[in-house]
Amino acid sequence: MAKAQFLERARAPMANAQLQAALIAATERLLKGRENVFADKEMYAALRNRGRAIRENVLDHLDEYLNQFADKVQSAGGVVHWAATREDAVRVVLDIAKRRGVKLAVKSKSMVSEEIELNHSMLAEGIDIVETDLGEWIIQLAHEPPSHLIVPAIHHTKESVAELFDKRTGRSVPREIAGLTRVARETLREQFLSAGMGISGVNFGIAETGTLTLVTNEGNGRMVSSLPPVHIAIMGAERVVPTWEDWAVLLKLLTGSATGQRISTYVTTITGPRRSGEADGPEELHVIILDGGRTHVLGTKYRESALCIRCGACLNVCPVYRETGGHAYGWVYSGPIGAVITPLYEGLDKYGDLAYASSLCGACLDACPVKIDLPRMLLELRHDQAEGNGTKSWLERLVFRGYRIIAASPALYRLAAQAGKIVQIPIARRGRISSAPPPLAAWTQGRDFPALASRPFHSRAAELGLEEKSK
Amino acid sequence: MTMPAAQTEFLARVRDAIRRAPAWHTSPMIAPMLPKGDGGVERFATALGAVGGKVYKPADDAEAVAKILEIASAHSARRVGLIEGLAMSGLGIREMLERAGIEANAVHFQAWQTREGSEEKARVAIKQFLASADMVISGADCAIAETGTLILLAGPGNPRSATNLPPVHLALISSNQIVPALSDAVSFLRAAAGHASCVTLITGPSRTSDIEQISTIGVHGPGELHVIIRN
Numbered sequence: 150m151a152k153a154q155f156l157e158r159a160r161a162p163m164a165n166a167q168l169q170a171a172l173i174a175a176t177e178r179l180l181k182g183r184e185n186v187f188a189d190k191e192m193y194a195a196l197r198n199r200g201r202a203i204r205e206n207v208l209d210h211l212d213e214y215l216n217q218f219a220d221k222v223q224s225a226g227g228v229v230h231w232a233a234t235r236e237d238a239v240r241v242v243l244d245i246a247k248r249r250g251v252k253l254a255v256k257s258k259s260m261v262s263e264e265i266e267l268n269h270s271m272l273a274e275g276i277d278i279v280e281t282d283l284g285e286w287i288i289q290l291a292h293e294p295p296s297h298l299i300v301p302a303i304h305h306t307k308e309s310v311a312e313l314f315d316k317r318t319g320r321s322v323p324r325e326i327a328g329l330t331r332v333a334r335e336t337l338r339e340q341f342l343s344a345g346m347g348i349s350g351v352n353f354g355i356a357e358t359g360t361l362t363l364v365t366n367e368g369n370g371r372m373v374s375s376l377p378p379v380h381i382a383i384m385g386a387e388r389v390v391p392t393w394e395d396w397a398v399l400l401k402l403l404t405g406s407a408t409g410q411r412i413s414t415y416v417t418t419i420t421g422p423r424r425s426g427e428a429d430g431p432e433e434l435h436v437i438i439l440d441g442g443r444t445h446v447l448g449t450k451y452r453e454s455a456l457c458i459r460c461g462a463c464l465n466v467c468p469v470y471r472e473t474g475g476h477a478y479g480w481v482y483s484g485p486i487g488a489v490i491t492p493l494y495e496g497l498d499k500y501g502d503l504a505y506a507s508s509l510c511g512a513c514l515d516a517c518p519v520k521i522d523l524p525r526m527l528l529e530l531r532h533d534q535a536e537g538n539g540t541k542s543w544l545e546r547l548v549f550r551g552y553r554i555i556a557a558s559p560a561l562y563r564l565a566a567q568a569g570k571i572v573q574i575p576i577a578r579r580g581r582i583s584s585a586p587p588p589l590a591a592w593t594q595g596r597d598f599p600a601l602a603s604r605p606f607h608s609r610a611a612e613l614g615l616e617e618k619s620k
Numbered sequence: 621m622t623m624p625a626a627q628t629e630f631l632a633r634v635r636d637a638i639r640r641a642p643a644w645h646t647s648p649m650i651a652p653m654l655p656k657g658d659g660g661v662e663r664f665a666t667a668l669g670a671v672g673g674k675v676y677k678p679a680d681d682a683e684a685v686a687k688i689l690e691i692a693s694a695h696s697a698r699r700v701g702l703i704e705g706l707a708m709s710g711l712g713i714r715e716m717l718e719r720a721g722i723e724a725n726a727v728h729f730q731a732w733q734t735r736e737g738s739e740e741k742a743r744v745a746i747k748q749f750l751a752s753a754d755m756v757i758s759g760a761d762c763a764i765a766e767t768g769t770l771i772l773l774a775g776p777g778n779p780r781s782a783t784n785l786p787p788v789h790l791a792l793i794s795s796n797q798i799v800p801a802l803s804d805a806v807s808f809l810r811a812a813a814g815h816a817s818c819v820t821l822i823t824g825p826s827r828t829s830d831i832e833q834i835s836t837i838g839v840h841g842p843g844e845l846h847v848i849i850r851n
Contacts, residue, residue, distance in 0.1 A: 174833050225817070302830055305832075306832060307831055329831055330828065331838075333839060367841065368826040371780065393806045393810040393813075394806055411766065414823050415820060417819075418813065420816070420818075426729055428732070429780050
């Protein structure tokens with residue numbers, strides 16, 4: 150049942166030629182940049198090993214590092230809020246906004262804020278919240294969720310962006326990219342200067358000094374953390390790192406893997422609110438540390454999903470993502486990492502089909518800067534579903550039970566292969582089966598099935614110089 | 621994880637007794653300095669050039685000053701914000717700009733407080749000035765050759781938004797402020813976190829590729845970054 154949902158959501162994007170071209174262009178561009186930055190393979194291997202070790206260590210001692218981080222944030226004058234659930238995190242933001250009488254909040258790109266659906270709750274309370282990352286602003290104007298971790302508006306063209314900007318500004322904006330960028334600068338500049346609250350995510354929280362790091366290219370992360378009188382930073386609990394040395398390693402892995410940059414244009418490191426004698430920076434700095442299902446994963450075979458640094462490299466290499474784009478995945482995170490964490494956070498019953506949105510080719514594991522074994526976890530998710538009740542059809546169970554009996558006996562296997570060759574006669578053409586009868590018809594809709602060879606491999610083993618072994 | 625009550629009370633007693641001043645007032649920050657002429661300048665210039673920053677290496681002070689004026693004129697700058705910086709001293713930048721009919725103001729919070737009469741008025745005035753400035757001139761506290769990065773500590777003379785609001789950012793650095801790699805700046809950054817509420821690493825002009833994957837500059841931060849390296 151769940152299986153049909155991903156396919157359903159994938160249908161429209163796969164029929165959209167513009168999106169198909171944009172997906173290829175974007176992912177290729179990001180991958181090429183990544184290759185350039187990590188051209189020194191030996192150095193990259195060392196950096197990757199180090200990155201993995203740092204992240205493992207963080208998860209091993211997460212309680213201690215979080216405690217240290219929170220202590221340091223507080224001694225620098227910040228306020229720390231522990232949010233066990235998404236609702237808790239939203240409530241903290243709303244309470245602060247109401248206390249301060251905030252009418253408008255500006256936000257820099259934050260996946261965690263998408264996770265807690267903050268915009269929805271703010272708007273429901275009558276507080277305006279504006280996305281300030283250009284891509285995020287575009288999809289906010291279009292009322293859409295992001296379709297890529299790093300390039301959220303990948304599916305838009307300059308024409309569709311111009312139409313959205315026309316509507317927002319009430320005039321006719323230029324139809325070229327530099328002009329559109331200028332419109333965004335001017336329109337959002339007013340919002341930065343008048344907002345009562347800035348909201349951001351946290352790329353890394355450095356425990357030893359209680360420092361938040363924001364990584365942006367546009368400079369909006371700097372705006373939201375310097376101009377409004379209140380800054381709220383929402384951090385996934387796993388994003389803490391012990392030291393500045395560790396931070397430097399992960400920062401390189403993040404920007405190199407995400408956008409192919411040696412470092413992003415702006416790396417903002419914030420330790421506390423503005424201090425006495427400073428002209429700007431927020432009076433209040435709040436850090437919300439979100440669990441939101443993370444600790445639930447830590448003690449399980451899915452633990453390593455929490456090593457993720459949200460670079461998006463696994464999306465760019467994924468042959469499935471590159472066809473479907475992000476919206477097909479149905480929740481905030483897409484690509485292979487989304488296929489793993491979405492069912493974990495949102496329920497296997499609802500999103501279990503995402504585990505099948507993969508060819509298990511392993512490209513995501515190769516691309517991951519902290520070597521998360523995503524294919525293994527996708528298989529585990531399939532396993533969990535097969536073990537669960539009612540998620541597999543009786544037919545599939547029957548087929549696999551039969552296959553187990555046949556494959557365990559050489560005599561039965563040979564017999565079955567002979568039978569198969571006879572059965573396939575009406576449908577096999579030139580070694581291929583192009584349209585199989587139900588229930589295999591769905592499989593051959595988009596590809597051929599190789600027909601059984603006239604002489605099976607095991608009977609050719611002797612002439613190929615291989616020894617046939619049987620138990 | 622939680623401290624025993626005795627330990628918490630003990631440490632609180634110690635803290636109360638010390639009554640230390642906030643850490644950031646204790647001493648000025650000293651950034652790492654390298655011997656001149658180790659090739660860092662070239663690597664810095666190449667790396668920053670690759671991401672769209674412009675780098676100049678004037679032979680002497682007169683040439684540096686001329687370059688500043690040239691950049692200001694090229695943008696028909698009428699208003700320029702000045703941030704104090706090590707590599708800016710002794711050039712008489714403010715006087716030079718004023719002679720050219722350009723309004724040049726140091727954005728030092730205390731000076732504006734005295735002028736405006738209150739903290740709140742000074743805050744608003746500085747924000748308005750920076751939002752309407754055509755250009756900002758700053759120093760840097762450290763620079764990284766590998767990536768072409770400037771490191772700036774926020775403080776009374778360097779508001780966080782001063783290098784982000786104006787459309788053009790011109791920075792002057794000294795060649796011995798350039799360290800080879802990010803890893804060489806790590807201990808400086810750790811120490812800086814105790815001194816400044818905000819430390820920013822800047823590598824090139826503000827940039828986006830969010831519309832059709834076309835790289836476009838100047839979306840929120842400065843669209844131009846110029847760096848003058850003094851020997």
